[in-house]
Amino acid sequence: MKDMHQIRLRVNGREHELTVEARRTLADMLRHDLGYTGTHLGCEHGICGACTVLVDGSPVRSCLLFGVQADGTEVSTVEGLAAGDELSDLQRAFSDHHALQCGFCTPGFLMLAEAYLTERASVDDLTEAEARELVASNLCRCTGYQGIVEALLATARSRHRAGGP
Amino acid sequence: MTRPAGQAHGHGTGPALADGRRPGQGEREERRGRWVGAAMARKEDPRMLRGTGRFVGDLARTGMLHAAFVRSPFAAAGVSAIGTSAALRAPGVAAAFTAADLGRPYLLATLERDEFVPTQMPLLAGDQVRFAGEPVALVLADDAYQAEDAAELVEVDWAQLPAVTGLAAACDAAARLVHPGLAGNCLVDLLMFDDERLGEIFAGAPLVVDGEFTSARVAALPLEGRACLAEWDDRDGQLVLHVSTQIPHQVRSAVAQALQLPERAVRVIAPDVGGGFGLKCVVGREEVVVAAAALRLRRPVRWIEDRQENLAASFHGHEQRYRVRAAFDSRGRFLALDADIECDVGAYSAYPFTCAVEPLMAASELPGVYKVPAYRARGRAIATNKAPTAPYRGVSRPQLVLVMERLMEKAARALRADPLELRRLNMIGPGEFPYTGVNGITYDEGSYRESLDLTERRVAEGGWPAERDGLRAAGLLAGIGYACFSERTGYGTPTMSQRRMRMTPGYDTAQVRMDPTGEVIITTGTCGHGQGHETTFAQIVADRLGVHPDQVRLRQGDTDLVAYGWGTFASRSMVIGGGAAARAADAVADQLRQVAGCLLEASADDVELREGSARIRGDSRAALPISEVARVVYFQTHTLPEALRYGLEARASFDPPGTFSNACHAALVAIDPGTGAIRLHRYLVVEDCGVVINPLIVDGQVRGGVAQGVAAALLERIRYDGEGQPVSTTLMDYLPPTAAEMCPVDIVHLQTPSRFSGTGAKGMGEGGTIGAPAAVLNAVNDALAGLTAGFDHIPVLPEDVSAALAGEGAS
Numbered sequence: 018m019k020d021m022h023q024i025r026l027r028v029n030g031r032e033h034e035l036t037v038e039a040r041r042t043l044a045d046m047l048r049h050d051l052g053y054t055g056t057h058l059g060c061e062h063g064i065c066g067a068c069t070v071l072v073d074g075s076p077v078r079s080c081l082l083f084g085v086q087a088d089g090t091e092v093s094t095v096e097g098l099a100a101g102d103e104l105s106d107l108q109r110a111f112s113d114h115h116a117l118q119c120g121f122c123t124p125g126f127l128m129l130a131e132a133y134l135t136e137r138a139s140v141d142d143l144t145e146a147e148a149r150e151l152v153a154s155n156l157c158r159c160t161g162y163q164g165i166v167e168a169l170l171a172t173a174r175s176r177h178r179a180g181g182p
Numbered sequence: 183m184t185r186p187a188g189q190a191h192g193h194g195t196g197p198a199l200a201d202g203r204r205p206g207q208g209e210r211e212e213r214r215g216r217w218v219g220a221a222m223a224r225k226e227d228p229r230m231l232r233g234t235g236r237f238v239g240d241l242a243r244t245g246m247l248h249a250a251f252v253r254s255p256f257a258a259a260g261v262s263a264i265g266t267s268a269a270l271r272a273p274g275v276a277a278a279f280t281a282a283d284l285g286r287p288y289l290l291a292t293l294e295r296d297e298f299v300p301t302q303m304p305l306l307a308g309d310q311v312r313f314a315g316e317p318v319a320l321v322l323a324d325d326a327y328q329a330e331d332a333a334e335l336v337e338v339d340w341a342q343l344p345a346v347t348g349l350a351a352a353c354d355a356a357a358r359l360v361h362p363g364l365a366g367n368c369l370v371d372l373l374m375f376d377d378e379r380l381g382e383i384f385a386g387a388p389l390v391v392d393g394e395f396t397s398a399r400v401a402a403l404p405l406e407g408r409a410c411l412a413e414w415d416d417r418d419g420q421l422v423l424h425v426s427t428q429i430p431h432q433v434r435s436a437v438a439q440a441l442q443l444p445e446r447a448v449r450v451i452a453p454d455v456g457g458g459f460g461l462k463c464v465v466g467r468e469e470v471v472v473a474a475a476a477l478r479l480r481r482p483v484r485w486i487e488d489r490q491e492n493l494a495a496s497f498h499g500h501e502q503r504y505r506v507r508a509a510f511d512s513r514g515r516f517l518a519l520d521a522d523i524e525c526d527v528g529a530y531s532a533y534p535f536t537c538a539v540e541p542l543m544a545a546s547e548l549p550g551v552y553k554v555p556a557y558r559a560r561g562r563a564i565a566t567n568k569a570p571t572a573p574y575r576g577v578s579r580p581q582l583v584l585v586m587e588r589l590m591e592k593a594a595r596a597l598r599a600d601p602l603e604l605r606r607l608n609m610i611g612p613g614e615f616p617y618t619g620v621n622g623i624t625y626d627e628g629s630y631r632e633s634l635d636l637t638e639r640r641v642a643e644g645g646w647p648a649e650r651d652g653l654r655a656a657g658l659l660a661g662i663g664y665a666c667f668s669e670r671t672g673y674g675t676p677t678m679s680q681r682r683m684r685m686t687p688g689y690d691t692a693q694v695r696m697d698p699t700g701e702v703i704i705t706t707g708t709c710g711h712g713q714g715h716e717t718t719f720a721q722i723v724a725d726r727l728g729v730h731p732d733q734v735r736l737r738q739g740d741t742d743l744v745a746y747g748w749g750t751f752a753s754r755s756m757v758i759g760g761g762a763a764a765r766a767a768d769a770v771a772d773q774l775r776q777v778a779g780c781l782l783e784a785s786a787d788d789v790e791l792r793e794g795s796a797r798i799r800g801d802s803r804a805a806l807p808i809s810e811v812a813r814v815v816y817f818q819t820h821t822l823p824e825a826l827r828y829g830l831e832a833r834a835s836f837d838p839p840g841t842f843s844n845a846c847h848a849a850l851v852a853i854d855p856g857t858g859a860i861r862l863h864r865y866l867v868v869e870d871c872g873v874v875i876n877p878l879i880v881d882g883q884v885r886g887g888v889a890q891g892v893a894a895a896l897l898e899r900i901r902y903d904g905e906g907q908p909v910s911t912t913l914m915d916y917l918p919p920t921a922a923e924m925c926p927v928d929i930v931h932l933q934t935p936s937r938f939s940g941t942g943a944k945g946m947g948e949g950g951t952i953g954a955p956a957a958v959l960n961a962v963n964d965a966l967a968g969l970t971a972g973f974d975h976i977p978v979l980p981e982d983v984s985a986a987l988a989g990e991g992a993s
Binding site: 048058061113122157 | 223226227228229231233234235237239242326327403407455456457459486488489713879882883885887888890913914921922926927950
């Protein structure tokens with residue numbers, strides 16, 4: 018017998034109500050039950066960070082959480098970053114700085130960076146070393162990370178100039 | 183979308199390249215066209231950034247079954263019985279298959295060489311398993327969780343056998359044979375070159391340097407593991423596979439051969455692929471098993487490899503040992519080189535390249551950028567009870583460059599010479615191209631000397647020596663290392679045929695078609711998976727057709743698009759696929775010019791295609807939008823002469839002999855003598871890949887490649903215990919670099935156009951990985967100079983450094 022639970026959550030502002038097996042990971046639930054396939058699974062043991070999403074604004078490894086644990090929360094995924102056809106400043110910076118190649122790890126880095134930039138009140142003084150430390154949370158096998166670090170720094174500076182996030 | 187022209191050479195991408203334009207010396211050409219050479223942002227990016235890319239795991243079908251494999255817990259064992267009844271009773275399970283159930287299908291990769299022993303790789307192991315993780319059964323269920331649960335219920339009667347876990351054990355006369363009748367566990371033994379003068383030369387040489395150089399087994403580790411969705415399409419009579427692969431047509435051939443289907447009855451589609459690095463340029467048996475199951479059940483079946491399977495049971499690379507001696511004259515010029523190369527290739531030969539790919543590459547290309555008058559090389563592939571190997575990025579060249587660059591350092595030390603001067607003395611010089619080496623390879627024009635000179639100058643001007651001294655003053659050990667190399671790229675059947683594969687890769691085919699609205703579709707048999715081909719192919723074709731790259735779309739990764747293609751590996755796609763696309767585009771451009779000439783009442787020779795218009799040269803008023811020309815061809819075709827009617831399209835193939843890229847790398851490392859930790863401080867690449875199509879993308883390939891090479895030098899190692907159990911099966915045990923282990927990589931481009939590529943471009947997908955291990959190892963040894971004997975193995979780990987510094991002689 019599957020141990021099923023009924024839960025409600027919001028994903029990118031949209032309300033969802035579903036019945037989910039207790040052992041189903043948040044990542045599998047988002048991807049396969051709700052169709053948010055932009056969240057990718059790279060290791061399923063919490064190291065690579067490709068599956069990073071925001072739960073109530075905080076970055077989490079969605080492979081390490083169960084779907085039922087997201088009951089009553091607000092989840093943000095990569096699909097929620099752009100405003101319609103308009104990419105966000107962070108997304109544009111990733112493209113400008115060639116911060117992605119195969120694109121598989123990219124959603125995780127975007128969500129990680131978005132949470133950081135949103136949470137940190139002032140990012141004008143973000144140093145290369147700090148950016149590198151944050152980017153070291155996740156794994157990318159294609160880029161060597163330089164473009165990701167540069168995209169994060171560029172977005173931090175432009176948001177500061179624009180008067181905060 | 184496009185950067186200002188002043189930055190078009192790709193030096194506008196960040197602080198690391200803040201010096202902007204490069205110095206003139208050695209630099210051959212700037213931007214080649216309106217679009218070729220432009221640092222265009224990639225056309226692939228928006229969908230990846232939105233999360234709307236389409237990877238195999240994102241695809242689902244109604245009624246789809248999920249596959250889980252039952253894998254061997256032993257490195258070597260007999261299998262007497264497999265019981266699936268308990269698994270079949272488990273919730274949600276639809277079917278289970280063993281080798282016997284499927285009729286014992288297999289893959290066979292073959293070289294047509296007497297020295298090669300062909301061995302079958304069964305899709306599922308039958309009565310014997312040969313490495314821990316080898317699949318013996320497949321369970322299919324309604325969801326992936328149920329499939330994994332049920333796979334644990336499959337009962338297998340194992341009879342564990344002693345495992346052969348390394349080169350020494352495998353070559354021992356008493357060793358158990360990994361395959362029956364495989365003498366000495368040797369899958370291939372090639373004496374590629376020999377020279378009867380060798381004994382005499384070594385006996386009389388003023389200096390002989392020898393050494394044993396080893397590199398650990400590593401994993402390619404794409405962030406997306408392998409994946410396959412197979413389904414039978416009754417309408418088309420086709421088994422349709424979506425596979426995360428670099429080589430769709432070879433997967434098609436393998437499935438057709440293993441399941442005894444005509445090739446037209448199999449269609450393989452590579453959707454977005456989350457990295458490959460060589461792991462996905464071989465055919466995984468799991469992909470074929472999943473196809474067999476879908477064919478049997480007439481239901482869609484999906485398999486997504488998990489990371490543990492990927493690390494333990496897919497394909498590895500790079501486990502090699504080189505025993506080398508080199509003779510030099512008193513000035514330090516090479517007199518002779520003698521190499522015995524052994525590759526621990528694991529239990530099976532991977533399809534289609536075979537396990538010979540590593541020893542063949544190593545033995546044929548070892549001399550590299552240096553002039554070696556006499557040469558002997560023996561290359562062997564040795565079977566062990568470990569996961570099989572695939573041609574991981576660089577394929578033996580990271581190792582052979584490491585060997586040559588260590589030899590240069592050792593010889594220089596023995597002669598008390600400047601190691602860079604010794605390199606110059608031996609290097610193929612600027613006036614010597616094309617140069618045919620002792621290995622029979624002809625090296626086309628490159629900038630070997632210029633790249634070394636420029637690297638040395640940049641290191642000095644960039645203040646590296648002062649930084650090194652500062653690190654030393656702070657109590658660290660610090661050193662600078664160099665590596666010079668070239669890499670053969672974009673080689674078609676003229677070169678590939680020397681390997682004597684039964685399936686000889688190399689050519690590729692492209693079609694260029696313009697639609698009635700003037701938009702362009704390119705189809706190709708290459709299969710990009712992160713290299714930005716949708717962008718670079720569009721740049722090449724846009725220049726030739728006078729349209730904007732936004733109007734050019736690349737379609738790839740579908741065996742129904744192209745009669746046959748060879749996918750993306752071995753730095754081939756821009757040279758071969760791009761060359762084919764350029765040829766096809768030229769033919770379409772001719773068609774456009776002829777139709778425009780007809781409509782403008784001018785000679786086609788006077789028509790030029792620029793910025794969306796067909797214009798008469800020298801007459802600014804006589805012009806037509808290209809879209810109008812296309813409209814007439816399709817919708818008013820009766821108004822045109824017969825030869826110009828019915829469409830704007832052309833197909834072209836390209837099959838070049840190959841062309842050599844080259845580079846010089848420099849690394850500055852610091853070592854904490856207390857912990858042995860090695861930290862990368864500076865990294866410089868001066869590289870020449872001919873005409874740069876898109877500098878943003880070239881720089882990205884270089885940086886990503888360097889990260890993988892640095893990782894091979896300092897971090898990554900797949901370990902097995904004495905019984906053949908894989909120990910590095912999670913990302914807590916296997917350590918790819920994070921951003922914290924990397925430093926910015928500065929890049930300088932030289933451009934020596936290739937005569938062999940049509941576009942002037944040379945391949946460059948692997949160079950970063952090829953040069954980095956040698957540069958980093960030389961830097962580590964420079965830091966430790968006088969304290970240790972020097973390391974000749976990779977990776978060099980903190981414990982190696984600590985042991986060496988403690989006088990335990992880990993080297």
